[in-house]
Each structure stands twice: as C-alpha cells, then as structure tokens.
Amino acid sequence: MPDSTIPGKPADTSEERVPETAEEMKSLRDIIVGPQKERIDRLEARLDDPSVRTEEISQHLAEALVLRAGRDDQVARALEPTLAEAIKASVQKRPRVLADALFPLMGPGIRKAISATIMGMIQSFNQVLNHSFSWRGLKWRFEALRTRKPFAEVVLLHSLVYQVEQIFLIHNQTGLVLNHVVARAVDIQDPDLVSGMLTAIQDFIQDSFSTGEEAGIDTLRVGNDRSVWVEQGARTTLAAVIRGTPPMDLRRELHDVLYRLELKKSDALEAFGGDTGPFVDLEEDLTACLQFKLKEERTRISPWLWLLLAGLLGLAGWGGLHIYKEHQKWAGFVETLRQTPGIVVTQAQRRGGKIYLSGLKDPQAADPLALLVEAGFDPARTRARWETYYALDPVFVLARIRQALKPPDGVGLDLVDGVLIINGTAPHLWIAHARQLAPLIPGVQAVSTDGLRSAEAHELKTLGRQIEDIFIQFARGTTTLGRDQYPRVERVAELLRKVQALAVRLDRDVRILIVGHTDATGEEDYNRELSYQRAEKVWRILLRMGVGPRHLAVRGMGAAEPLHEESTEENRERNRRVSFRVFPVAD
Amino acid sequence: MIKKKVCMLGAFAVGKTSLVRQFVHSIFSEKYQTTVGVKIDKKTVEREGEPVDLILWDIHGEDAFQTVRTSYLRGAAGILIVVDGTRRATLDTAFDLRQRALETVGAVPVVFVFNKSDLAAEWELDDAAIARVHQEGIATVKTSAKTGSAVAETFEMLVQAMMGNQ
Numbered sequence: 001m002p003d004s005t006i007p008g009k010p011a012d013t014s015e016e017r018v019p020e021t022a023e024e025m026k027s028l029r030d031i032i033v034g035p036q037k038e039r040i041d042r043l044e045a046r047l048d049d050p051s052v053r054t055e056e057i058s059q060h061l062a063e064a065l066v067l068r069a070g071r072d073d074q075v076a077r078a079l080e081p082t083l084a085e086a087i088k089a090s091v092q093k094r095p096r097v098l099a100d101a102l103f104p105l106m107g108p109g110i111r112k113a114i115s116a117t118i119m120g121m122i123q124s125f126n127q128v129l130n131h132s133f134s135w136r137g138l139k140w141r142f143e144a145l146r147t148r149k150p151f152a153e154v155v156l157l158h159s160l161v162y163q164v165e166q167i168f169l170i171h172n173q174t175g176l177v178l179n180h181v182v183a184r185a186v187d188i189q190d191p192d193l194v195s196g197m198l199t200a201i202q203d204f205i206q207d208s209f210s211t212g213e214e215a216g217i218d219t220l221r222v223g224n225d226r227s228v229w230v231e232q233g234a235r236t237t238l239a240a241v242i243r244g245t246p247p248m249d250l251r252r253e254l255h256d257v258l259y260r261l262e263l264k265k266s267d268a269l270e271a272f273g274g275d276t277g278p279f280v281d282l283e284e285d286l287t288a289c290l291q292f293k294l295k296e297e298r299t300r301i302s303p304w305l306w307l308l309l310a311g312l313l314g315l316a317g318w319g320g321l322h323i324y325k326e327h328q329k330w331a332g333f334v335e336t337l338r339q340t341p342g343i344v345v346t347q348a349q350r351r352g353g354k355i356y357l358s359g360l361k362d363p364q365a366a367d368p369l370a371l372l373v374e375a376g377f378d379p380a381r382t383r384a385r386w387e388t389y390y391a392l393d394p395v396f397v398l399a400r401i402r403q404a405l406k407p408p409d410g411v412g413l414d415l416v417d418g419v420l421i422i423n424g425t426a427p428h429l430w431i432a433h434a435r436q437l438a439p440l441i442p443g444v445q446a447v448s449t450d451g452l453r454s455a456e457a458h459e460l461k462t463l464g465r466q467i468e469d470i471f472i473q474f475a476r477g478t479t480t481l482g483r484d485q486y487p488r489v490e491r492v493a494e495l496l497r498k499v500q501a502l503a504v505r506l507d508r509d510v511r512i513l514i515v516g517h518t519d520a521t522g523e524e525d526y527n528r529e530l531s532y533q534r535a536e537k538v539w540r541i542l543l544r545m546g547v548g549p550r551h552l553a554v555r556g557m558g559a560a561e562p563l564h565e566e567s568t569e570e571n572r573e574r575n576r577r578v579s580f581r582v583f584p585v586a587d
Numbered sequence: 588m589i590k591k592k593v594c595m596l597g598a599f600a601v602g603k604t605s606l607v608r609q610f611v612h613s614i615f616s617e618k619y620q621t622t623v624g625v626k627i628d629k630k631t632v633e634r635e636g637e638p639v640d641l642i643l644w645d646i647h648g649e650d651a652f653q654t655v656r657t658s659y660l661r662g663a664a665g666i667l668i669v670v671d672g673t674r675r676a677t678l679d680t681a682f683d684l685r686q687r688a689l690e691t692v693g694a695v696p697v698v699f700v701f702n703k704s705d706l707a708a709e710w711e712l713d714d715a716a717i718a719r720v721h722q723e724g725i726a727t728v729k730t731s732a733k734t735g736s737a738v739a740e741t742f743e744m745l746v747q748a749m750m751g752n753q
C-alpha cells in the first residue's frame with residue numbers, strides 16, 4: 001500500500017500509523033460528510049473572511065435593530081453618542097443639508113419672526129414721525145448726534161418701555177377663557193367677552209383670508225400704544241395685552257409658556273367641557289408673563305446748553321438730517337398706505353434700493369403705486385404684490401355695489417347694517433338684473449327693493465292716465481263721430497300702441513276698456529245698445545289704425561255714467577262719448 | 588367656574604339679537620355683529636346653587652343669502668334656534684340650520700324658540716305646528732323679546748339640557 005498524504009498537507013513521517021489512520025479517517029470522512037464537505041468549507045471561509053461576514057450581517061441588521069428596539073432601549077442608548085457626534089460633524093461639514101431638511105418645519109416660524117421685526121421697525125418709524133417736532137424729539141435727535149447712533153435707533157431705544165397688562169389663556173375650540181391674570185391697577189373689560197370676541201375675530205380672519213396654515217392674527221393693535229399679542233397653540237391660545245413696545249424676546253417667552261402649559265394640562269384640555277377648575281393653578285405661570293420695563297432715568301441738561309447744541313446740530317446735522325428725512329418720508333408713506341381704506345399692508349420694505357410691497361387690496365381702494373409716486377418714490381424700482389380682498393367698510397361695499405350694478409340716474413343706494421336698500425325709479429331690466437346680482441356682492445347680506453319703482457311701470461301708468469283723459473264725441477242718436485274727432489282717436493291709437501309695446505316689454509298684462517256712453521234722453525235699452533255700438537265703432541277705427549286687438553274690450557254703459565249733469569244741451573253733447581279705461585294688471 | 592358657549596341661530600330678523608339684548612351683560616356694540624359677523628355676550632345663570640357662565644354667540648344675518656360660518660359653531664355646548672312665529676318660512680330655515688349645526692358640532696342640546704309671542708294675532712304658526720316640532724324630539728318654547736316673556740326661562744331650559752348632557 002503506497003504512502004499517501006492528505007492533499008495540501010506535508011506528509012507526516014514521524015508516526016508510521018498515522019498516515020494509515022489519516023487515510024482511513026479521510027475515506028471515513030468522505031463517506032460520512034462527503035456531501036456536506038462543501039458546506040463546511042464555505043462556513044469556514046465565512047467565519048474567517050470579515051468581508052463575507054459584513055455582507056451577511058448587513059442583510060439582517062435592520063430587522064435585528066427593530067427586534068431589539070422593541071424589547072428595550074439599549075439600541076438607542078448605544079447609538080446615541082455616535083449619532084450625536086455624527087450630526088455635529090455633518091452640520092459642521094455641510095450645514096445646508098440639515099437646513100434644507102428642517103426648513104419646512106421652521107420656515108413659517110422664521111417668516112413670522114421676520115415680519116414681526118419689520119412691524120417693529122415700522123412702529124419705531126412711526127414714533128420717529130410722532131416725535132420729530134416735539135421737544136422730546138429734539139432731545140432725542142441730539143442724543144443721536146452725541147452717541148453717533150441713527151436717530152431711529154435712539155427713538156427705538158426710548159420706546160423699549162412696556163408693560164404686559166393682561167394674559168388670557170383661551171380654549172381654542174370654544175373661545176372660553178381658561179384663566180386670566182391682570183397686572184395691578186389696570187382697567188379691564190370682562191375677560192370672557194374679550195376672549196370670545198378675540199376668538200371670533202380670529203375665526204373671521206381665518207375664514208375671510210384663508211391662506212392656509214399661517215392664517216390668523218398674531219398681533220392686534222389697539223389704539224396708539226397697546227397691542228395684543230396672540231400665541232396660538234394646538235389646544236389653547238395665549239393672548240397678551242401689552243402697553244408700549246415690548247421686546248421681541250417676549251414673543252418667544254410667551255410661546256414657551258404656552259407650550260409648557262399645554263403639556264402640563266394636556267389631560268385636562270383633552271377632557272375640557274366648560275369647567276375651568278383644573279386651570280386655576282396656572283395663575284402663577286401666567287402671572288410670570290406680566291412683565292414690564294421701566295423708563296430709564298435721564299440726567300437733565302440745561303436748556304442753554306440745549307440751545308447751543310441745537311445750533312450745532314443745525315450746522316453739523318445736514319447729512320444725518322437727509323438720511324432721517326428719507327426715513328421719515330418712507331415711514332410717512334407706509335403709514336399713509338396702512339391708513340388707506342381697503343388696503344392691508346403685510347410687507348413694506350426697502351432693500352437694496354428697491355421697494356417691496358405686499359398685502360391685501362380691495363379692488364375699489366386707491367392705487368398704492370399712485371400713493372407711492374405721490375410720496376416721491378420711484379414705481380419702477382418697486383415690486384408690489386396685492387392679493388384681492390373685499391373690505392367690509394360700508395363705503396367700500398357701496399362703491400363695489402355701484403361698480404357692479406351701475407345704477408341709472410334716479411336710483412338711490414343705501415347700506416344699513418349690511419342690507420342694501422335700493423330706492424327710486426329704474427328700467428325694468430335693470431331692476432331684474434339688480435335683484436339677481438346685488439345679493440352676490442361681497443358685503444351685501446340682504447337687499448330691499450321695496451322703494452324701487454320700475455320706470456316702465458311708471459310710464460305705463462302715465463300713458464294710461466293720458467288715454468283716460470281723452471273722450472271721443474258723437475252726433476246725437478248716431479254712431480257717427482262728431483266733428484274733428486278723428487285726431488283724438490289717432491292720439492288714442494298712438495298712446496295705445498305705446499302701452500301695448502310696454503306691456504310686452506314688461507311681460508305684463510294690460511286691459512283696456514273702450515266704453516260707450518249716451519246722453520240721458522231716450523229709452524234705457526236703446527241707449528245701452530247705442531252706447532255699445534259707439535264703443536265698437538271706436539274699437540274698429542283703432543284696429544284700422546294699427547292697434548292690436550289683444551288687451552282691448554268693448555263696453556256699453558248707456559247713460560249710466562254721465563260726465564256732466566245734463567242741465568244744458570252742451571253738457572248733453574259732452575255725455576255722448578266714448579271713454580277709455582286702462583288697467584295695468586299687476587304681475 | 589363652569590362656562591358654556593351657546594350659539595344663537597335663526598333666519599334674518601327673527602329676534603336673536605333682541606332676545607340676547609333682553610337677557611345679558613354686553614360690552615361690545617352691536618356694530619361688531621355686522622362687521623365681524625358675530626357678537627359675544629355673557630350671562631351668568633345659576634344652576635343648583637352653582638354659577639354657570641353662558642357665553643352667547645349671536646350670529647349676524649342668516650338667510651338664503653348667507654351661510655353660517657361653521658367656525659362660529661365650533662365648540663358650542665348648546666344652540667338656540669329662533670323662529671319668528673309671524674313668518675312660517677323661518678321654521679324651514681330653523682330646520683336647515685339645525686341640520687347644519689348638528690353636522691358641525693354633533694349632538695348638542697338644541698331649543699327651538701318661537702319668538703314674537705306678543706304679536707299673537709299675526710302668527711302664521713299655530714300650536715299644532717309647534718307640537719309637531721316637539722314631536723320630533725326638539726325642545727320648544729314661546730317667547731317675546733319685546734315683553735321679555737319666557738326669555739329667562741328659555742336660557743334656563745337650555746342650561747338644564749346642557750348640564751344634564753354632561
């Protein structure tokens with residue numbers, strides 16, 4: 001039996017029997033594990049080769065993490081430090097990626113903050129304006145010169161005096177007050193009513209300008225130096241009534257308080273059914289928001305020194321004055337724009353020599369660009385974006401109505417509590433048009449046309465009266481028309497044709513009676529017959545003259561309706577006649 | 588303190604504002620109602636010795652031309668729907684409004700208030716009509732905002748229904 005070795009291994013020659021054994025083992029192994037050998041080899045390779053192992057683990061890592069995370073929080077704990085490091089490194093290296101990811105969440109907040117800043121600036125410019133001619137204003141202007149700060153900034157500094165007078169915690173859904181705190185010595189109105197109204201106004205704004213997630217108010221101005229800051233949370237709203245100009249930080253503080261309170265009372269809010277008991281203990285948190293800042297003490301300077309310095313200012317301040325005047329011009333324009341009825345300014349900004357304006361504008365409002373030109377700014381360097389809205393100011397509603405209805409002369413329009421009252425006389429078609437259109441005009445809640453007359457109906461009445469004033473005379477005992485009666489019949493025919501045309505236009509029925517009469521002499525039966533024939537005669541002539549047969553009816557009244565007492569032959573003659581009656585049939 | 592939001596609904600000129608005026612403490616002028624569309628008033632009533640604040644939302648001008656903003660109904664704990672007894676059509680409006688209100692706020696107590704009882708001679712709605720409303724399971728009451736007849740009772744009735752509902 002020749003020597004043999006296990007392939008790939010050096011033959012062992014020190015022990016004679018081993019090769020035999022090895023040989024036997026090998027054949028034995030081949031017999032037993034031959035089919036599995038390949039698998040075992042692969043398993044060995046897998047355990048030895050890290051790259052294969054990584055490949056393996058990667059296939060099940062996610063499932064494994066899920067499985068473990070469901071059991072305890074070890075995975076999170078293990079990963080946390082690494083993740084924190086990773087995020088830090090990533091932000092340092094490529095800040096944009098994170099910013100892009102977060103922007104949709106933070107964008108609205110940032111926009112709000114920016115607009116708040118702009119509002120703040122405008123407010124301070126207002127104050128610049130207010131104070132520019134006062135003694136105090138002069139003082140401040142000097143201070144600006146002394147400290148080399150822009151005048152507006154000085155004014156702003158002086159304005160940073162405020163007091164939070166009241167805090168409302170309002171339940172969003174019902175508008176009910178959950179809690180309310182007041183700073184001492186402040187006059188207040190019933191908080192429940194104020195809160196309800198505030199909620200209603202919020203709703204109103206949301207419904208009217210529904211601009212999506214961001215709708216609603218966050219600042220309301222009350223009078224000259226009071227504002228209401230509104231912070232809206234998921235279930236509650238915090239409203240702060242503030243006198244003066246609070247720092248913007250306060251906004252964030254209110255936000256934080258609201259967030260904390262909602263968290264603290266989340267169960268009570270969930271279950272809220274009108275009982276404010278569970279919210280009584282929030283008083284302390286809310287009272288903490290009643291902050292204030294006192295005006296700084298200032299040293300007095302002699303008026304003489306002031307005079308001297310004012311003189312200096314006159315000499316030295318031209319450059320500053322120019323800039324200040326620019327500011328003032330701009331602030332004046334923005335204020336004018338804000339005061340212009342039918343315009344709501346949401347953005348008014350000067351950046352890089354350009355003017356950016358946006359907001360809401362009623363189609364009837366004055367043209368902002370015209371105001372801009374008037375104020376001395378260049379419309380070519382202006383970007384303006386105005387969304388249309390409908391102001392509910394009665395003046396606007398009326399202007400809108402005029403524009404939409406184009407009332408003819410003789411029509412009066414009046415708006416009382418949202419009810420449009422239309423008076424006067426107007427063409428039939430216009431009335432129909434106005435009745436349909438008026439209720440659709442924004443700001444019109446109802447329409448009253450009780451005092452409105454149709455011009456055609458009026459004309460119809462006038463024509464009727466004219467016709468009824470005409471009598472056709474007859475020779476005694478005949479159906480022969482008296483002398484010179486034809487022109488009268490012609491006149492009647494002409495008027496009747498007008499009546500008929502009007503009736504058609506109005507889609508209205510008219511009845512015209514042609515009534516024959518006799519004098520009182522003669523038999524009653526005879527007279528009745530004669531009077532009828534007289535009427536019929538006129539009827540026939542009228543038809544020949546082009547009057548349509550529709551609407552016409554013939555009657556004989558005999559002597560029953562004398563026009564005059566028959567004391568003279570002349571009066572008797574007058575009673576021998578045909579008269580007319582025109583009845584407009586109401587529609 | 589228990590507070591409840593209550594909404595006044597009903598066709599134009601049925602007497603919503605007059606009923607509220609008879610009953611409440613106001614600080615806002617009724618001008619607000621036309622501009623913002625709603626006016627808030629408050630009345631504290633007593634129930635079982637406990638004060639209950641009713642915050643009344645009086646909604647402006649409801650008729651065929653205008654729709655009630657659903658946001659105003661939101662969170663209402665009770666609703667008074669006012670009908671003008673001298674105008675039959677206002678009852679149809681009332682049923683419409685009730686339907687819409689229930690769709691918005693769910694099953695809150697509703698009372699149909701038949702107002703202007705002082706004008707008995709001009710009434711277009713007889714007792715049988717009111718009884719039919721009652722048969723539909725709706726609470727009804729006859730009031731006059733002019734004389735004040737049954738006004739306080741109406742609000743008490745609603746409070747009863749709202750608190751019983753809790």
Ligand SMILES: Nc1nc2c(ncn2[C@@H]2O[C@H](COP(=O)(O)OP(=O)(O)O)[C@@H](O)[C@H]2O)c(=O)[nH]1
Pocket residue numbers: 597598599600601602603604605606648669702703704705706730731732733734
């Ligand atoms: N006679 C009488 N008139 C009433 C009564 N209630 C309201 N009115 C009158 O009805 C009109 C409309 O009332 P108002 O309260 O403004 O109705 P609203 O539109 O539902 O708010 C007013 O002229 C009131 O004076 C009432 O009980 N009796």
Ligand SMILES: [Mg+2]
Pocket residue numbers: 603604605646647648
């Ligand atoms: Mg009203």
